[in-house]
Amino acid sequence: MNTLYFVIPCYNEEEMLPITARALLEKLNSLISAGKVSKRSRIMFVDDGSQDKTWEIIEKLSGSAPEFTGIKLSRNRGHQNALLAGLMSAKDRCDITISMDADLQDDVDAVDEFIENYENGAEIVYGVRSSRKTDSAFKRSTARSYYKLLEKMGVEITYDHADYRLMSRRALNALAEFNEVNLFLRGLVPMVGFKTACVKYERHEREKGESKYPLKKMISFAIEGITSLSVKPIRFITFIGVFVFLISIVLLIRFFIVWCMGDAVPGWSTIVISIWGIGGLQLLAIGVIGEYIGKIYLESKQRPRFIIEKDLEKSN
Ligand code: UDP
Ligand code: MG
Numbered sequence: 001m002n003t004l005y006f007v008i009p010c011y012n013e014e015e016m017l018p019i020t021a022r023a024l025l026e027k028l029n030s031l032i033s034a035g036k037v038s039k040r041s042r043i044m045f046v047d048d049g050s051q052d053k054t055w056e057i058i059e060k061l062s063g064s065a066p067e068f069t070g071i072k073l074s075r076n077r078g079h080q081n082a083l084l085a086g087l088m089s090a091k092d093r094c095d096i097t098i099s100m101d102a103d104l105q106d107d108v109d110a111v112d113e114f115i116e117n118y119e120n121g122a123e124i125v126y127g128v129r130s131s132r133k134t135d136s137a138f139k140r141s142t143a144r145s146y147y148k149l150l151e152k153m154g155v156e157i158t159y160d161h162a163d164y165r166l167m168s169r170r171a172l173n174a175l176a177e178f179n180e181v182n183l184f185l186r187g188l189v190p191m192v193g194f195k196t197a198c199v200k201y202e203r204h205e206r207e208k209g210e211s212k213y214p215l216k217k218m219i220s221f222a223i224e225g226i227t228s229l230s231v232k233p234i235r236f237i238t239f240i241g242v243f244v245f246l247i248s249i250v251l252l253i254r255f256f257i258v259w260c261m262g263d264a265v266p267g268w269s270t271i272v273i274s275i276w277g278i279g280g281l282q283l284l285a286i287g288v289i290g291e292y293i294g295k296i297y298l299e300s301k302q303r304p305r306f307i308i309e310k311d312l313e314k315s316n
Pocket of ligand 2: 101103105206211
């Protein structure tokens with residue numbers, strides 16, 4: 001029978017954890033008693049260097065029921081790295097993992113359908129939000145345009161899918177081959193391939209605590225998504241560069257003709273505008289290139305993507 005591991009990244013989730021743990025345990029027990037997953041299945045919490053009591057709660061939970069387990073990262077590394085740490089630790093202990101946020105925004109009941117799809121041969125099952133009712137109008141519209149932008153950049157991504165997904169051991173082993181430090185799992189997982197499926201679910205509001213993704217983190221996550229998966233911005237800048245250069249040649253020819261005809265007007269504003277225009281473009285180009293050079297710099301270091309400080313299963 002299949003062993004299932006829930007992988008839940010947690011950062012300062014002391015308020016949500018007891019509620020989430022109860023809901024997941026209930027779900028896992030019903031799956032076990034229905035004979036869908038084995039008794040060795042677990043709920044694995046990954047503490048992403050929380051400053052509050054998150055780790056203490058995880059330790060307490062694991063003492064209270066054998067189904068709970070946890071790992072603690074040595075410091076805060078961000079959602080994506082925490083999730084990867086959990087998935088990579090779980091992959092040798094189980095047949096399937098289901099990753100999910102700690103705030104119960106994703107509907108736990110969709111899990112049954114996830115497993116059904118896995119039994120029908122899917123190695124990866126994406127949870128897809130059926131609507132964005134619970135989001136603010138701002139988040140909804142920025143998310144939509146962001147997905148469109150990603151698509152234009154040639155990034156293959158599942159629309160309205162966050163990190164609620166099932167992955168088989170086979171898919172995880174393939175994911176482990178991707179050594180990148182700049183992580184954007186939503187864009188990376190589709191590159192793994194295999195048979196996939198989508199399951200629709202309704203996303204709820206966060207019950208307790210606040211979003212750990214303030215606007216600043218969201219923007220850097222969005223930039224990460226593009227620059228870690230696409231080199232199109234560089235090409236686009238090159239294209240603009242060529243275009244601007246062509247315009248300047250046309251202008252040069254035109255000015256030359258005007259000068260030949262003898263009525264050249266001292267073009268103060270033209271010069272000033274072009275200096276600013278081209279200066280701006282150059283800065284933009286340097287910025288974009290710098291972004292990628294920064295990425296190369298980080299990748300070339302081959303730093304570990306996470307460091308596990310404690311593993312409740314290994315210390316037992
Ligand atoms: N998270 C994490 N490390 C971080 C930030 C967030 O592990 O540095 C976890 C967080 O505990 C939650 C998940 O990532 O389980 C998603 O975060 P959140 O629900 O705050 O994001 P939102 O749903 O608002 O986008
Ligand atoms: Mg959330």
